[in-house]
Amino acid sequence: MLRDCESFFFHSGNETGMVWHQTKRNDHGIPAKFASSKVVTSFLNQHDLWFGSCLVSKTTGMSSIEKKVRDDTAESETVLFAEETEAFALVKYIGQEGVDYDVPLKRLRSIFDKYLECPSLLDSVLEALTKRLAETAQNDLRTDQQDNYRTMRYALSALYALAKVRGRKIIQRFLPHAVDDVEPIWKALQQVLRWQAVKSDEVAPSKGPPIWESIYMLWNWMGVLSLVPFDCDILADKSLVQALMNSGKTSLQEAGPIRDAAATCLASWMSRPDLEAVEIPDFVRWSTDVIEAYSRQRSNVNLFRTLGVLQTCCAALKLSSVSRKRLLFHFQALWDPLLDLSQTIRDDFSLQKLLIKWWSRMSCAHLPPRVATWRYQRGKRSLLNNVRPIASAHDSTLLTSSLAHDEIEKDSIFLVPDEVEDALGRILEGLGHLSTIVRWSAAKGVGRVTERLPELCGEDVLDAVLEFFDDEENDRLWHGGCLALAELARRGLLLPARLGEVIPQVIRAIQFDLQSNHSSVGAHVRDAGCYTYWAFARAYSPEVMKPYLSSLSKAIVLTSLFDREVNCRRAASAAFQEAVGRQGAANFPNGIAILTVADYFSLGNRRHAYTSLAFQIAKMDGYTRPLIRHLQMVKLFHWDITIRKLSAETLGIMSAIDRDYVMLDVLPFLLEKSLDVKNLRIRHGATLGVAESLLGLSKTKAHEGLPEAILVDITLLVDEIEKKRLYRGRGGEIMRSAVCRLIECIAIAKLPLSVQEQVRLLDSIDASIPHPSESIQDNACCALQVLLVSYFPVGVNGPSQRLQRRIVDKFVNIISNETNPAATRGYVKAIGYLPAKLLAPNRSVLAGIIDCLRKAARYDSLVGGESDAESRRNSLQSLSSIASEVGIVDVSRQSENPQVSLGRNLLDTVFDCFFLGLEDYSIDRRGDVGSWSRVASMDAMVELLTKVAAIPNPTLFDQSVPYRVVSSIVKQLSEKIDSVRQKAGDCLTRVMLLSSIAVFVPCRAEIVEALGIEDENDHNWSDASFTFPRVVKLLSLNIEKGEDQRCGALYYTSVLSGLIVSAGGLTESVNKEASFVLIEFAKQCQGTRELEKLATCLMDLFEEHVGKGRFVLPLLKTLEKMLAYRVFDTLLLDPQTSHFATRCMDCLVREERSCRDVPRLLQLTKVIVALLPGVPDAVEHRGVALLCKLTSHPFPRVRSHTAEQFYLVLLENQGFGSSSNPKVLEIILTTPWGSELDNLFLSDKTKEVAEHLAVLRELEDLCTR
Missing domain, CATH: 1.25.40 (Serine Threonine Protein Phosphatase 5, Tetratricopeptide repeat)
Known part of the structure; x- marks a missing residue:
């Protein structure tokens, strides 16, 4: 109860909510999120409150709950401000002389800022804190050192x-x-x-x-x-x-x-x-x-x-x-x-x-300074009276005595000054201002001025406010009008006799939604409408409000459940809660039960509010049909497609509660609206409504009682939509999706269809599968799967040849030969949704399908002569779906059942497809689209490995697969894309925790320990600072354990290649972390053979990927960083390991010869310059000759950059060609390498430089090869 009681306290969204927030806080003190049995004590001490089923009142004796919380009063004082002791110590520290105040002030600010959301928790110490700080400032003011006021300022x-x-x-x-x-x-x-x-x-x-x-x-x-x-x-x-x-x-x-x-x-x-x-x-x-x-x-x-x-x-x-x-x-x-x-x-x-x-204030100054005696006065208000089933006669008299008109003192008639009328007119204009803050100020002004006017003038003001609601298109007037009504009600200036005119406008405001192109306006109006209802609930007695509570409560509950905006849902819930508390639970059937279900936090999630909370409330008396009718008449036709889908889904869930109403009223209405030619929203929402309602009825077999006419209309609805060509024009895509969902629900319900009707539905799905929209393809595939299972039976001998040609052969043929990428994507996806009876009637059909998908999944496959990432991703996903659908079985033990499963050979083929998918690094204008295939491959291989692990026969699969899977995933875990790392980490955790596979994974225990994946707790693998320090530990696995050198080398290479890609990437946070862990690991390897192994693996990767820019560019960047940190100096200076420098220079020469990419050439130059110091003479001569060659490169940018780097390395390396250095430096400085000069001239300058440096022979050797 207390949690819900502060809904307005946390209300957000506009200035109305802010003021609402303040009002509730001032009235009730402590908000929900800080409420506990101890914290609530002060709340209960000041107010009478119903708490669950237990009444608590300081006038009627104490309940057990009240006694408990009263006993904890002293302790609760310290709970409110947990940092009290520290705060006072910091304040005292600020008053001391000769110390630094910056740190305590910063800490004090951070302590106070924690209570921004609930500042009233500081009230118990507020006076003491303020006085101590003020005294500290005063002491500084009284000293003679008044030129600085240092202590005072802090x-x-x-x-x-x-x-x-x-x-x-x-x-x-x-x-x-x-x-x-x-x-x-x-x-x-x-x-x-x-x-x-x-x-x-x-x-x-x-x-x-x-x-x-x-x-x-x-x-x-x-x-x-x-x-x-x-x-x-x-x-x-x-x-x-x-x-x-x-x-x-x-x-x-x-x-x-x-x-x-x-x-x-x-x-x-x-x-x-x-x-x-x-x-x-x-x-x-x-x-x-x-x-x-x-x-x-x-x-x-x-x-x-x-x-x-x-x-x-x-x-x-x-x-x-x-x-x-x-x-x-x-x-x-x-x-x-x-x-x-x-x-x-x-x-x-x-x-x-x-x-x-x-x-407003000047108007009040013009008017007599008194509160109008004609205003409505409710009298003493106690929440306790409202939760009693029957109020006492004395209380009833007390609450209604203010209604006795003859006891109200009549205002003397006085002339209202013209200035007041003029000012009030401007205030009323402010209610329609563009800004919310102006409208809110105007609403308060209306209440403030009306409070001093005669009754007749007050009625005129109310009439003026009500006129705002005549304009259906102006949301500002509606918002301002609601705020003004709330203010008038709060001050008692809206008399009960006028409520009959006002309440309908409030209900309309609570449901106000004005469409504007592809959006709508009205959330602020609905919010203000809820605030108005909240104000009415507080202002009037239950006897006054009782005639209107039924309609108001239904409207407010509908908004709390079905409003698009979370702040409006929560505002409506808080208003309803206030009404139940103030007006009495007896006036609201199931009011407390509704508040228990739909509280502030549960309403935060829109899907949960629609599909769960609404269903629970719909089961309560009096709310079933209003909720269904609101979905049927309003929400199914909402401008937001998400709301239409949620409304249809919710309608289907509620169909089980009132089946007769749905069958006899809702479905006929929606069937008619499904063919609305003019309004896309109406026909789309109605079609979804028909589909979901049918699905909901089918779960209880209620659809079997549908009238024959409605059944016929449903089965013909798809044909009618296609005949009217409602797929065409704007919105045709969403209608296709809705029709696919309708077909799926028809198939799930298994409505009686003729063969001709079944084929027509299959044709309709077939037309949607090749659609360019991925969402339509998904819906069509789901519908296809259910339709084939429900209406196309397969006998003992397998599917008929006609069905086989119509489905499987057609799909395989399109995948193999289609040049339209959209069609290929759709049918590749669709083949993964086929039931096992069509996928695997015999081994040759299954093998043909897998071979077709294997070719489509290759990273070098083409569709219409071009690469298509979506087709490859869909192929991998379909392979995974097929493996799950047909299952895995030992061929030697398979029964005579014509339906086959994956055997050893096909299983190895499928795994090979997934391993190949992990090598897809395709890039197009959208970026690394190959990551889609890599993510799909990781998911698929883990799913398949999980199924393999459940098989008692371990010989069914190649036992090298598990550690190949692990090493492949580890590589993805080391790479640069955050989402791929997250997926890799999750998949690796699942694999490591498969006990039956553990025996096939070398160093499993060490991997689990290094990565910290002892359980399935979620880890933030996308965070490079979390992942890379763990992954780099895997570089030491086979060094420490050496259980399987081949597996250890596979892990080593996978981790190193992934970290190289990350260290040389563009994302600063990722490359910093990857570079740091690599360099730190290399430093730890100093003086051991591990450093040589690291260098050897690095060179192996370089040699393997020469000419492949995707990997070589980050490798060159990583190599430059490691050389700059001099982590390989011991290898370069040791004659026994000088082959590292030789191999590195060989790779650089080969890369330069095959490269036409400017960024790679520039990075290659930097690596040469970083490598030259300390290498053997032969390597040094080749490096200088390579620099000379690059100074005559066809690209001006490469020439100028190389000349700049060349000049710097010659300045630093005075020992090399020292007698010729001045001449060489002069040539490099005076030659315009970046200009468009004759190539012969530049070539001569390059040879002159090489001749001075005694590397002319090496240069000629490089140029002739």
């Missing part, structure tokens, strides 16, 4: 952090406010204002918290001091007030919160009885000049100053204790300038909001 910054969380008005209450504080606080404020104005490090402090936080808190502090009752003449500084007013006027032009604090402070000071006669007229004259200046010339400075002026005036009208006549005398001078201003500005919402507030 203390005020902490106070600001506290005010940000709890609100400045609450913090102000606890600030010290003695007369002696006025001048020190003012002096400090002057100092920090000077710092802000100068903005120079020589004058203002350069370290510490922002100065503006101190200014903000000091203005708030000065505002509190203005309330101290003393005569300003006793101040030593006679000019203090005037200086304060001048400084305040300057601060009014600030754009931030300083303006708010300064405006409140100025309003409070100039409203003092001893200052108002002088200061208010002076401020009004200055304000008039500011407003007129802004009207003449718009600028940001003038705008902020104008906002500050209006804030100050509104605050003065609110806070001043001066008589309203004197206020009117002072502020009337601003009426005309503001009237002119309001007519010229329309685009500044903040200014419009303040103008609305100004009109």
Whole structure:
């Protein structure tokens, strides 16, 4: 109950929700997420509350629950603010001298920020915290070192952090406010204002918290001091007030919160009885000049100053204790300038909001300062009375006595000033403003002004508000109107006699949804409608509301379950909960049960609300048909296709509750709407509704009782849709999907169909399979599978030749020969959905299908002469589906059943397809599309390996498959794409935990330990910083254990190749992590044979992939990083391991000879430069010769980059050709390598450089090969 009771507290979405949030918090204190048996204590101490089935009341004795929570009161005080001790210690630390305050201040801010969502939890210590921080600031003010105010600034910054969380008005209450504080606080404020104005490090402090936080808190502090009752003449500084007013006027032009604090402070000071006669007229004259200046010339400075002026005036009208006549005398001078201003500005919402507030407060000043006696007064309100089955006579009299018209004192008739009528007209216009904040301010203004009007005028205001609901297209008027109605009801200004006119409008607002192209507007209106209902539930007695509760409750429950927006669902639930609590559970059948089911958290998930919560509530009396009817008439035709699908699904679920209504009313209606030619939404939703309703009825066999006419209409519906060509034009795709779903549901229900009708449905599916839309293909394949199972039986001898040709042979032929990629994708997918009776009537058919898919799954396969990633992915998925469908069986033990399964040979073929799919690294304009095949292969091989593991005969499959699977997945786990790593990690976890396969996986225990996959707990494998440090441990597996050198080498190569791709990738976070773990591993290998093994494997990979840019470019980047960190220096300098440098140079030469890719050539140059220092002379000569060759490369960018790198390496390596270095450097510097010059000229320059460096022979050797 308590969790639900605070729905509005967490309400989000717009400003209405924010105010709603504040209202509930002020009334009820602690929100749900912090509620426990201890935390709720203070709530129960202040309010009467029903809690489940137990009544708790401080007037009727204590229940066991109340006694329990009261006993925990003392302990709950500490639970509310868990960091209390630490916070006070930090505050004390800030008051000490000679220490650094930055760290404690930062920690204090983080503690306070934790309570932003529920600041009332700080209330128990708020006063003590505020006073200690204020005392710390005061102590600093009283010292002689007032040039810096260091301690004060930190203390005020902490106070600001506290005010940000709890609100400045609450913090102000606890600030010290003695007369002696006025001048020190003012002096400090002057100092920090000077710092802000100068903005120079020589004058203002350069370290510490922002100065503006101190200014903000000091203005708030000065505002509190203005309330101290003393005569300003006793101040030593006679000019203090005037200086304060001048400084305040300057601060009014600030754009931030300083303006708010300064405006409140100025309003409070100039409203003092001893200052108002002088200061208010002076401020009004200055304000008039500011407003007129802004009207003449718009600028940001003038705008902020104008906002500050209006804030100050509104605050003065609110806070001043001066008589309203004197206020009117002072502020009337601003009426005309503001009237002119309001007519010229329309685009500044903040200014419009303040103008609305100004009109409302000035109107109140024009009217008698009293609350209207004609307003509705409900009397004492107790939640306890509303949960009793029968209220006592005394309570009933108490609640209804306010309705006695003859006991209400009549207002004296008085003339409403013209200014009030003019202002009220502008306030009502504000209810339709573009901005929500303006509309909300206008709604409060309407309530504030109406509260002082005569009853007749109040009725006129209500009539004006109700006129807003006549415009069906203006959502702003509806929103503003709902807010205004709520305000009128809250203040008792909406009399019960008018509820009959108002309630229908509220119901319409709760369900308001105005379509606009491909979206809609109205969520804010529905939210405001729920708020209005909430306000009504609180404002009126159960006797007044009882005639309207039935219709209101149904509307609000529908919104709580079926609204598209989560904030509206939660708002409706909170409003219904308030109504049940305030109006009495007896007035709401199953009200408490509904609240228990549909609470704040459960309504957060839209699918759950539709398919689960709605079903539970539909089973309650009185809600079944309203829910079904709302789905049938409204939600099935919603503009959002997702809502239409959910509504159809929910309708199918509810069909089991009221079968007769669905069969006799819903289905005929939807069948008619399914053929609507004009409206796509209607025919799509209706078609889905028919399909899902039929499916729901079939689950209870109720469809067998359908009237013959309806059965005929359903079976002919697909033909009718096709005859009317409803697949064509805009929206044809979604109609195809809906028809496929309809066919699927017909097949699941097994409606009686003739052979001709069965074939027509199969033809319809056949037409959708080759559609370019993947979703349509998916729906068509699902329908195909169910249709074949339900209507196309297979005898003992297998399928007929006609059926075999119609399905299997046709699909295989299209996959093998089709040039249309969409058709190939569709039929490759569809063949995986065929039932086993068609896939495997004999071994040759099954082998033919697998061979067809094997060819289509190869990464070099073509469709219409082009590569198609979707076809390859679908082929792999279909192979997995076929293996699952036909099963795995030992051929030697297979029975005479004509349906066969996968044997050893076919099983090996399927696994080979998956291993080949993991080598798909195809790239197109969409990126690494080959990753789709890799992900599908990992999923498929794990599924197949799981099935193999369940077979008692281990000879059915090649025993090398498990560790090949593991090494392949480990490679994907080491690579650069986050989603692929996540899938690889999940698949590897599943494989490692297969106990029957464990014996075939070498080093399984070590792999499990290294990766930390002892159980199936979810790991974030997509996070490189989590995955790579674990994966790199696998490089040590066979070194430590050496159980199987071949398997160990396979793991080693897989991990290293994957990390190389990641370290050389483009994603910075991934390549940093991969580079770091590789370099750290190489450093740990120093002085051992493991380093030589790492280098050897690196060179093996280089030699294997020479000319393959996908792998070579990241390998070159990785190699450059490792050489730069000098991890291979011991190998390069040791004559016994110098073959590493030789192999590396050979690979670089081979790569340069075959490469025409500029990025690879540039990276190759960097690797040569990084490799040259410390290598044997022969390798060095070849490297320099290769650089010389690259300086005459056909690509200018390669030439210029090589020349730059060449120059740097010659500068660093003075020992190489030292006598010729100056000449070589001069040639390199003076030759324009990047320009488009004659190739012969560049070739001559290259030879000249090579000749000086004595590598001409090596250069000629490189050029002739």
